[in-house]
Amino acid sequence: xxxxxxxxxxxxxxxxxxxxxxxxxxxxxxxxxxxxxxxxxxxxxxxxxxxxxxxxxxxxxxxxxxxxxxxxxxxxxxxxxxxxxxxxxxxxxxxxxxxxxxxxxxxxxxxxxxxxxxxxxxxxxxxxxxxxxxxxxxxxxxxxxxxxxxxxxxxxxxxxxxxxxxxxxxxxxxxxxxxxxxxxxxxxxxxxxxxxxxxxxxxxxxxxxxxxxxxxxxxxxxxxxxxxxxxxxxxxxxxxxxxxxxxxxxxxxxxxxxxxxxxxxxxxxxxxxxxxxxxxxxxxxxxxxxxxxxxxxxxxxxxxxxxxxxxxxxxxxxxxxxxxxxxxxxxxxxxxxxxxxxxxxxxxxxxxxxxxxx
Amino acid sequence: xxxxxxxxxxxxxxxxxxxxxxxxxxxxxxxxxxxxxxxxxxxxxxxxxxxxxxxxxxxxxxxxxxxxxxxxxxxxxxxxxxxxxxxxxxxxxxxxxxxxxxxxxxxxxxxxxxxxxxxxxxxxxxxxxxxxxxxxxxxxxxxxxxxxxxxxxxxxxxxxxxxxxxxxxxxxxxxxxxxxxxxxxxxxxxxxxxxxxxxxxxxxxxxxxxxxxxxxxxxxxxxxxxxxxxxxxxxxxxxxxxxxxxxxxxxxxxxxxxxxxxxxxxxxxxxxxxxxxxxxxxxxxxxxxxxxxxxxxxxxxxxxxxxxxxxxxxxxxxxxxxxxxxxxxxxxxxxxxxxxxxxxxxxxxxxxxxxxxxxxxxxxxxxxxxxxxxxxxxxxxxxxxxxxxxxxxxxxxxxxxxxxxxxxxxxxxxxxxxxxxxxxxxxxxxxxxxxxxxxxxxxxxxxxxxxxxxxxxxxxxxxxxxxxxxxxxxxxxxxxxxxxxxxxxxxxxxxxxxxxxxxxxxxxxxxxxxxxxxxxxx
Numbered sequence: 007x008x009x010x011x012x013x014x015x016x017x018x019x020x021x022x023x024x025x026x027x028x029x030x031x032x033x034x035x036x037x038x039x040x041x042x043x044x045x046x047x048x049x050x051x052x053x054x055x056x057x058x059x060x061x062x063x064x065x066x067x068x069x070x071x072x073x074x075x076x077x078x079x080x081x082x083x084x085x086x087x088x089x090x091x092x093x094x095x096x097x098x099x100x101x102x103x104x105x106x107x108x109x110x111x112x113x114x115x116x117x118x119x120x121x122x123x124x125x126x127x128x129x130x131x132x133x134x135x136x137x138x139x140x141x142x143x144x145x146x147x148x149x150x151x152x153x154x155x156x157x158x159x160x161x162x163x164x165x166x167x168x169x170x171x172x173x174x175x176x177x178x179x180x181x182x183x184x185x186x187x188x189x190x191x192x193x194x195x196x197x198x199x200x201x202x203x204x205x206x207x208x209x210x211x212x213x214x215x216x217x218x219x220x221x222x223x224x225x226x227x228x229x230x231x232x233x234x235x236x237x238x239x240x241x242x243x244x245x246x247x248x249x250x251x252x253x254x255x256x257x258x259x260x261x262x263x264x265x266x267x268x269x270x271x272x273x274x275x276x277x278x279x280x281x282x283x284x285x286x287x288x289x290x291x292x293x294x295x296x297x298x299x300x301x302x303x304x305x306x307x308x309x310x311x312x313x314x315x316x317x318x319x320x321x322x323x324x325x326x327x328x329x330x331x332x333x334x335x336x337x338x339x340x341x342x343x344x345x346x347x348x349x350x351x352x353x354x355x356x357x358x359x360x361x362x363x364x
Numbered sequence: 365x366x367x368x369x370x371x372x373x374x375x376x377x378x379x380x381x382x383x384x385x386x387x388x389x390x391x392x393x394x395x396x397x398x399x400x401x402x403x404x405x406x407x408x409x410x411x412x413x414x415x416x417x418x419x420x421x422x423x424x425x426x427x428x429x430x431x432x433x434x435x436x437x438x439x440x441x442x443x444x445x446x447x448x449x450x451x452x453x454x455x456x457x458x459x460x461x462x463x464x465x466x467x468x469x470x471x472x473x474x475x476x477x478x479x480x481x482x483x484x485x486x487x488x489x490x491x492x493x494x495x496x497x498x499x500x501x502x503x504x505x506x507x508x509x510x511x512x513x514x515x516x517x518x519x520x521x522x523x524x525x526x527x528x529x530x531x532x533x534x535x536x537x538x539x540x541x542x543x544x545x546x547x548x549x550x551x552x553x554x555x556x557x558x559x560x561x562x563x564x565x566x567x568x569x570x571x572x573x574x575x576x577x578x579x580x581x582x583x584x585x586x587x588x589x590x591x592x593x594x595x596x597x598x599x600x601x602x603x604x605x606x607x608x609x610x611x612x613x614x615x616x617x618x619x620x621x622x623x624x625x626x627x628x629x630x631x632x633x634x635x636x637x638x639x640x641x642x643x644x645x646x647x648x649x650x651x652x653x654x655x656x657x658x659x660x661x662x663x664x665x666x667x668x669x670x671x672x673x674x675x676x677x678x679x680x681x682x683x684x685x686x687x688x689x690x691x692x693x694x695x696x697x698x699x700x701x702x703x704x705x706x707x708x709x710x711x712x713x714x715x716x717x718x719x720x721x722x723x724x725x726x727x728x729x730x731x732x733x734x735x736x737x738x739x740x741x742x743x744x745x746x747x748x749x750x751x752x753x754x755x756x757x758x759x760x761x762x763x764x765x766x767x768x769x770x771x772x773x774x775x776x777x778x779x780x781x782x783x784x785x786x787x788x789x790x791x792x793x794x795x796x797x798x799x800x801x802x803x804x805x806x807x808x809x810x811x812x813x814x815x816x817x818x819x820x821x822x823x824x825x826x827x828x829x830x831x832x833x834x835x836x837x838x839x840x841x842x843x844x845x846x847x848x849x850x851x852x853x854x855x856x857x858x859x860x861x862x863x864x865x866x867x868x869x870x871x872x873x874x875x876x877x878x879x880x881x882x883x884x885x886x
Contacts, residue, residue, distance in 0.1 A: 230747050231746050231747055232747070238730075246723050249702055249712065249721075250734045251702045251706065251735075
């Protein structure tokens with residue numbers, strides 16, 4: 007028995023879709039084994055995830071709450087991946103965006119919502135973009151590895167953040183006559199800076215609108231603008247791009263401004279829409295999960311919506327199974343990992359044809 | 365030779381055949397690359413495999429070498445039915461192949477590349493390899509620096525490494541995929557000597573080519589392929605160039621291109637005492653000066669790796685000059701950006717068209733606007749006007765005869781000849797002042813080669829200046845009004861093709877002769 011691997015010349019669209027779906031199904035099967043090892047029936051678990059995520063009103067709205075930041079992050083990542091630049095640090099760019107929103111909200115606590123909310127999003131976008139630019143410049147000028155620099159900048163900002171909430175930004179609490187710094191969290195921002203939500207849900211609709219605009223926007227940008235054309239050329243053949251006079255620095259920097267900026271918006275939404283203050287547990291991994299959904303969805307608004315909606319549901323359903331089946335929190339992360347693993351493996355299938363011969 | 369002749373004359377028994385391929389079928393999406401192909405190779409023969417690009421000859425040999433697995437048919441090696449599933453299988457059967465597109469690891473040295481799968485000693489194989497490399501250099505004249513990295517080598521030098529690799533594991537069935545395209549006439553002759561020596565030892569050599577002259581110089585038999593089928597197998601001694609060409613293309617081919625007299629205008633490109641470094645940071649262009657005029661084709665002849673590539677890159681703005689000047693129509697463009705130089709009316713048909721010329725996954729239409737997308741009429745504010753892009757693409761596809769299912773087909777799916785037509789369409793439709801053409805017909809079939817050459821002559825007639833860099837000496841001599849010969853980064857002579865002999869140019873290419881300044885044609 008011998009395995010033969012050959013490069014595919016053409017990838018039929020339907021086959022690509024089938025491989026994507028197949029990857030997720032295989033991930034479900036692989037994780038099922040783990041559930042089984044924990045002594046629970048995988049079918050029950052999946053049914054529970056599905057029901058809790060999509061089968062109840064609360065579940066459905068919570069799924070959308072999770073979908074919004076994922077959609078913002080993954081739309082930007084899908085675009086930047088097209089240029090062949092690997093931004094693995096969206097989590098950091100998201101965090102910078104949230105921190106910028108905090109600074110705006112704390113600096114102008116008495117400003118009106120009409121002024122505050124757009125400013126937070128603008129400054130959050132700028133901050134996320136600013137955090138995304140250095141890796142692009144370093145890669146273009148000094149050929150610094152993009153995976154390493156984007157990921158390391160996440161750690162830089164993460165520890166800056168930890169320092170701030172344990173020190174300068176820590177809330178002062180008052181008990182009777184005493185004022186003291188208690189737990190490591192910041193003050194809650196003024197209500198003017200809170201994002202409006204739909205009815206009784208936690209869906210902060212400004213972010214919902216922004217996230218859908220982002221998913222459509224990156225598609226239009228890539229396919230209908232000259233800057234998008236430059237990104238496709240740079241991603242597919244950097245040498246031909248250079249010969250055609252397309253600047254690698256400018257193209258990749260612009261892609262990182264968009265990608266970092268959209269992650270920053272996700273951070274603003276998460277902060278001003280849900281949490282309203284920083285705690286050490288502010289981050290929930292949207293920046294990393296977004297890598298998977300960007301890969302699954304591609305620069306395609308429908309694909310991104312479906313992938314992020316399903317992943318949002320998985321995050322919601324995952325919380326319930328922790329409680330219902332007393333499974334550790336790591337199981338959901340493992341599921342994410344399994345999906346990424348199978349999606350990447352599936353991508354190999356798309357690019358190569360594998361045959362078995364005897 | 366007498367014994368050879370009898371071997372060819374008497375039909376050998378089945379078991380005497382080195383290779384017998386029966387009814388080979390290979391399908392690719394939308395293409396039947398090999399349609400019930402029969403092929404055989406006898407010991408002690410050089411068997412030329414002749415055909416246009418896309419005729420299926422490389423596919424057939426890739427099947428024999430285990431790179432592709434056939435969809436149908438049988439392969440016999442030395443009379444035994446075999447299944448060749450990988451190049452490793454092929455090698456263990458004594459089959460070696462030198463590819464047209466080099467299969468080398470860019471970031472490794474020559475010696476390390478050969479060590480991959482070839483070295484016999486486990487410990488310190490590089491020592492053994494270097495010794496044997498010296499041996500090959502002496503025996504065959506295949507000189508190459510064992511410590512050089514592959515990415516630093518020119519196409520010609522890389523091919524030398526490939527030939528050595530195949531010789532290294534002592535194959536007795538050797539497939540050579542267009543091996544002479546990067547050699548000087550002298551080196552080609554040397555290669556032919558090696559080939560004949562191996563044949564006389566009883567080895568079988570399959571020689572893929574589209575150069576008809578080579579068939580007569582080196583081959584005993586020739587199999588002609590067209591559109592995936594074998595048109596016929598003939599003895600080289602019993603056929604003519606015209607007959608082979610007709611079998612190959614399916615129609616009569618013009619061998620002599622009509623080169624009209626064109627009166628030369630004012631200089632378009634002026635290169636003055638130009639210096640530049642190669643990728644290794646060593647001097648590659650060393651004080652080159654020449655002019656190319658309106659209505660003139662100025663050819664640069666030379667063995668790969670003598671500074672031609674670097675020269676062309678400096679002219680089009682892809683490489684920095686360390687000294688000297690480049691002028692286009694009197695305007696200094698030295699070290700200006702590629703886009704600025706292109707905007708002065710400089711077209712570039714690059715060496716390695718897949719790597720520098722096209723964006724493989726973008727459509728034909730998107731590739732056609734690569735140099736113009738940022739200008740009117742394609743750019744509308746920030747947007748790209750797709751309907752205009754498609755409209756112009758359809759016009760260019762018709763005008764330049766690009767064979768493509770649609771303007772939206774990814775460029776990588778086109779054949780080599782059509783990719784070159786695409787590049788020509790993009791670069792030439794704006795009637796450029798200067799055309800820098802590097803190896804424009806390298807690897808193309810007869811039909812596409814003829815087409816590209818005719819286009820260059822048309823551009824010359826229109827009044828364009830053409831800087832033609834090619835290692836195909838015949839092409840340079842046939843097309844050029846003047847030829848500069850490069851050796852070791854310098855132009856060692858400028859001659860008129862009608863006044864110089866191929867021998868003399870060959871000597872200059874090898875660095876054995878150099879013209880004084882006043883002897884050069886101006």
